[in-house]
Amino acid sequence: MLRRSAAISAAALLCLTGAAGTAEAGSTSLYAPSAVVLSIGKGADSGPLTVLRATTLSCMPGPSGTHPDPEAACAELKGGFAGAGFDGLLASPDHDRACPQHFDPVTVTLDGVWEGARTSWQHTFSNACVMGATLNGGEAFAF
Template structure:
């Protein structure tokens, strides 16, 4: 069992090292690699993942996100402050006042630095109103 755990850990480490560009011979961009996992979870403690997407913005733009170019541009516009993803809620959108928490999260590497960000909204309508068309969580 220990040998299997060690083999899986070594394989994971090798995969992550290759994904971040550490083991490649080509020069890294000045900002460094950017690859994140985006999730939306439901419930008090975010126990149920309802949506997830991968997004790589550097060295190439790709991932399972439906519009990776727009999502990468929106993340770049935050200049590293991911709280900037949150907008002033749309004043013309009315949401029910019931508590059914939803959490949006970004985890991975952004411009060569480890990032882990999350924000919990009281319900999905409040999340949609607060993100107000932001393409990062439009998947």
């Protein structure tokens, strides 16, 4: 259900922002749209998720959306992950941060269009503390 509503939200976002196939003002070239819905949900990726928070982020032609810091989030996503795709958002856990060893899964998702191509990415963490210690930079999911 989360994937379906995220896909619907991403499609609605593209319609609202006019991102699909529009030209920048005063430019003769087309830009590749980048507009996504980011969410944080309770549960594992293989089971039902309860969305705790969600936000929209459009990075082309400029940072916008309901994300609290679209400039930083777009910069993080545009940073390039050396062929790792959005898995580049993940880093080795911060070992200076002690997290409880209980299993209370949290899943982050990114759905929409990135640089003109449909994309869907998700990752499940064992709990919210591990999520905070593992997200590289953490700007995209800081909402």
